[in-house]
Amino acid sequence: MSASAAVSSVGSPSAARAPVYALVGNPNCGKSTLFNALTGLKQKVGNYPGVTVEKKVGTAYSQHGQPMPVIDLPGAYSLAARSPDEAVTRDVLLGRRLDTAAPDRILCIVDASNLERNLYLVHQILDLGRPVILVLNMMDLAAKAGVRIKVERLEKELGIPVIPCEASQGKGLIELKLAMSRPDLPLPRHRWDIPSPIAPAVSELQASLLEYDRKAPLSARAEALLLLTDQDSVRVAGSTPLTARTTDILQSWKVRWEGQGVDWAATLVASRYDAIARLCADVLERVSPEEEGPSLSDRIDGVVTHPLWGWLVLGGLMGALFLSIFTLAEYPMTWIDDHVAQLTDAVKAAMAPGDLRDLITDGAIAGVGGVVIFLPQILILFFFIGLLESTGYMARAAFIMDRLMSRVGLNGKSFIPLLSSYACAIPGIMATRTIEDAKDRLVTILVAPLMSCSARLPVYLLMIAALVPGETIPVGTKVGLMLLMYALGTSAAFGFAWLFKRTLLKGEPPLMIMELPPYRLPRVRDVLLQMVERGGLFLRRAGTIILGISIVLWFLSAYPKAPEGATAQAQMAHSFAGQAGHLIEPAIRPLGFDWQIGIGLIASFAAREVFVSTMGVVFNAQSDADDTAPLRQALAAARWPDGAPLFTPLVCLTLMIFYVFAMQCVSTIAVVRRETNSWRWPLFQIAYMTGTAWVVCFAVASIGRLLGY
Amino acid sequence: MSQTIALSQLDLGRQATLRSYPPAGAAFLRLREMGLLPGTRLTLVRTAPLGDPLEIEVRGYRLSLRRADADSILVEPVSPA
Numbered sequence: 001m002s003a004s005a006a007v008s009s010v011g012s013p014s015a016a017r018a019p020v021y022a023l024v025g026n027p028n029c030g031k032s033t034l035f036n037a038l039t040g041l042k043q044k045v046g047n048y049p050g051v052t053v054e055k056k057v058g059t060a061y062s063q064h065g066q067p068m069p070v071i072d073l074p075g076a077y078s079l080a081a082r083s084p085d086e087a088v089t090r091d092v093l094l095g096r097r098l099d100t101a102a103p104d105r106i107l108c109i110v111d112a113s114n115l116e117r118n119l120y121l122v123h124q125i126l127d128l129g130r131p132v133i134l135v136l137n138m139m140d141l142a143a144k145a146g147v148r149i150k151v152e153r154l155e156k157e158l159g160i161p162v163i164p165c166e167a168s169q170g171k172g173l174i175e176l177k178l179a180m181s182r183p184d185l186p187l188p189r190h191r192w193d194i195p196s197p198i199a200p201a202v203s204e205l206q207a208s209l210l211e212y213d214r215k216a217p218l219s220a221r222a223e224a225l226l227l228l229t230d231q232d233s234v235r236v237a238g239s240t241p242l243t244a245r246t247t248d249i250l251q252s253w254k255v256r257w258e259g260q261g262v263d264w265a266a267t268l269v270a271s272r273y274d275a276i277a278r279l280c281a282d283v284l285e286r287v288s289p290e291e292e293g294p295s296l297s298d299r300i301d302g303v304v305t306h307p308l309w310g311w312l313v314l315g316g317l318m319g320a321l322f323l324s325i326f327t328l329a330e331y332p333m334t335w336i337d338d339h340v341a342q343l344t345d346a347v348k349a350a351m352a353p354g355d356l357r358d359l360i361t362d363g364a365i366a367g368v369g370g371v372v373i374f375l376p377q378i379l380i381l382f383f384f385i386g387l388l389e390s391t392g393y394m395a396r397a398a399f400i401m402d403r404l405m406s407r408v409g410l411n412g413k414s415f416i417p418l419l420s421s422y423a424c425a426i427p428g429i430m431a432t433r434t435i436e437d438a439k440d441r442l443v444t445i446l447v448a449p450l451m452s453c454s455a456r457l458p459v460y461l462l463m464i465a466a467l468v469p470g471e472t473i474p475v476g477t478k479v480g481l482m483l484l485m486y487a488l489g490t491s492a493a494f495g496f497a498w499l500f501k502r503t504l505l506k507g508e509p510p511l512m513i514m515e516l517p518p519y520r521l522p523r524v525r526d527v528l529l530q531m532v533e534r535g536g537l538f539l540r541r542a543g544t545i546i547l548g549i550s551i552v553l554w555f556l557s558a559y560p561k562a563p564e565g566a567t568a569q570a571q572m573a574h575s576f577a578g579q580a581g582h583l584i585e586p587a588i589r590p591l592g593f594d595w596q597i598g599i600g601l602i603a604s605f606a607a608r609e610v611f612v613s614t615m616g617v618v619f620n621a622q623s624d625a626d627d628t629a630p631l632r633q634a635l636a637a638a639r640w641p642d643g644a645p646l647f648t649p650l651v652c653l654t655l656m657i658f659y660v661f662a663m664q665c666v667s668t669i670a671v672v673r674r675e676t677n678s679w680r681w682p683l684f685q686i687a688y689m690t691g692t693a694w695v696v697c698f699a700v701a702s703i704g705r706l707l708g709y
Numbered sequence: 710m711s712q713t714i715a716l717s718q719l720d721l722g723r724q725a726t727l728r729s730y731p732p733a734g735a736a737f738l739r740l741r742e743m744g745l746l747p748g749t750r751l752t753l754v755r756t757a758p759l760g761d762p763l764e765i766e767v768r769g770y771r772l773s774l775r776r777a778d779a780d781s782i783l784v785e786p787v788s789p790a
Contacts, residue, residue, distance in 0.1 A: 403759035516771040
């Protein structure tokens with residue numbers, strides 16, 4: 001065991017355990033690829049408590065087989081955080097988070113072909129007083145661009161190990177693991193001169209942070225420097241606020257500098273870049289690039305962001321995406337459907353009839369099965385989103401769409417989440433994590449479920465079938481009505497986004513800066529891994545809420561018991577759900593709905609497509625998904641107590657419109673709850689969406705009646 | 710003698726040197742951190758299909774920023790050699 005005991009003396013508090021590494025770097029520098037290459041499939045994905053930032057921890061093995069924990073921190077351009085992701089990176093590195101101990105050593109990865117800007121973050125990290133290993137990734141691209149890096153010189157200047165590597169090819173990994181396994185790592189030697197008007201303030205703040213705020217001696221200087229550039233650092237979630245003493249010092253310096261016309265933050269940034277420029281002059285050698293003329297990336301962009309071709313590419317890609325979601329997902333969906341049915345039958349055969357059996361089959365299995373059936377679609381969407389991200393196209397889609405999205409106060413990054421929501425709002429909402437601005441992100445989450453998702457399709461189809469008399473539905477009517485529903489939902493989403501950005505979530509538009517990374521071949525393994533992780537995250541997070549509500553909804557339709565021998569239809573009418581249908585009838589009567597439709601509305605709160613099966617029970621029509629004819633006839637025969645037909649064309653249309661707007665999806669509610677960290681927003685979402693549904697349906701029903709329908 | 714113009718007024722494909730940010734420009738700190746400092750060379754590469762946002766090249770990488778933000782950034786075009 002002597003090997004395991006021989007760990008770093010610096011930056012490792014206990015000699016008994018291996019050092020914990022944090023992996024940091026700019027976005028798009030190949031950090032995830034390196035993390036996957038280092039840790040393989042040994043990863044744990046979760047969330048940082050209190051924020052919706054993914055927490056990834058893995059284990060790398062030293063040359064001697066010793067496990068070394070690695071925390072994959074979110075990509076960041078600077079420690080002066082501008083987004084929740086960057087705030088997590090900053091807070092973990094500075095040991096401010098109670099849930100994650102400060103790492104012992106830092107693994108800093110940079111894109112060697114874009115060294116200057118990448119070194120800015122490194123430069124900040126060198127101040128942290130911890131051993132750092134610098135990984136120069138994408139050495140091949142740097143060479144192609146005509147950039148030679150004198151690695152030994154860079155090591156000497158910074159005083160830390162520098163490992164050139166190509167993470168995507170697995171090159172340099174052995175050397176990296178060797179460096180990581182070193183029992184002792186030196187502290188960075190690099191010193192830079194803090195500009196003269198700022199230096200005394202940094203010393204004073206550092207002393208105060210040490211003495212009064214009890215910051216660690218090695219990181220006090222970094223904290224002091226950060227106070228001067230980080231607008232957000234004073235109010236950090238989960239950490240103790242600064243002492244009045246330190247705040248006073250900071251304030252008095254700021255007042256003094258303002259009087260002298262010193263822009264302290266800009267001065268600090270400029271002096272770091274000066275230091276970086278001097279460093280680069282020493283270690284970079286520019287030779288003529290391997291290829292002359294515009295790069296491949298540039299040539300692709302010439303097409304992809306072209307005023308005409310750009311739209312065609314975007315439209316074509318999105319069309320292909322949806323086509324594949326609906327065709328590819330069909331097979332696994334049928335498979336899941338069959339197996340859920342088999343499981344139900346098996347349980348029914350194995351257990352004595354009774355409430356427990358029904359609870360398991362009709363409550364738990366049916367409820368969870370109803371969500372799992374959408375998992376193929378959700379996974380395919382995650383896969384495509386991952387693919388678009390890793391190739392670099394995602395940033396282009398945002399670039400192209402930014403202008404249009406800005407009309408309603410959003411930015412280009414809301415485009416893909418909203419578009420994904422046409423298939424399913426869940427991956428759409430989970431994809432909003434790439435939106436840095438908290439308000440833009442929240443607005444996108446709030447309106448995403450208005451995009452007509454695929455679970456609404458069965459409802460639309462049933463209502464269209466019920467709406468048109470006769471056996472066959474004219475294609476024109478069907479397509480026209482469908483398009484109308486999609487258009488309604490989409491315009492509502494944008495309308496509400498516009499409204500929310502002007503009222504509820506008003507604020508200065510933030511500086512919209514986005515890197516357009518060079519195109520890269522996607523790493524399918526990384527994309528698949530991410531897809532599985534995100535899918536698992538959704539199941540784990542939403543699973544309990546979905547299971548809970550499914551059971552509640554089962555209970556509502558199973559109790560109280562109707563007299564022995566009652567049909568399913570009679571049981572439904574007798575149950576709490578039936579009673580609730582009666583209870584809400586006064587509220588939905590103005591829309592032209594009776595209590596039986598009310599049962600469907602309540603039951604489909606679990607998931608929209610449940611409406612169809614519930615109607616089957618309520619109107620006692622045995623039909624399956626492929627053949628809605630019996631149900632259609634049953635609906636046509638349904639009557640009000642006074643004998644008037646229930647499902648008039650107007651009622652069918654109104655019902656469709658209700659489903660366009662109403663928030664009828666437990667899984668979405670569960671995901672919004674997780675993504676916004678409170679019940680406030682999902683409840684608000686239910687209220688505004690279902691409220692809108694009622695108002696619009698009331699207007700449609702009233703106007704329709706006036707017109708004599 | 711060239712003079713300063715707003716970054717948003719720069720011709721496509723043209724190189725320029727960044728001169729200044731608005732005086733009350735705390736919001737522009739991130740652009741500085743991304744390496745866009747007074748004195749830095751940049752090139753306006755292209756605009757999005759609808760004319761906004763802009764794509765610029767700086768320190769060998771590409772950045773997109775909105776016309777509205779570029780309006781208040783002053784640059785000095787580099788005269789073509």
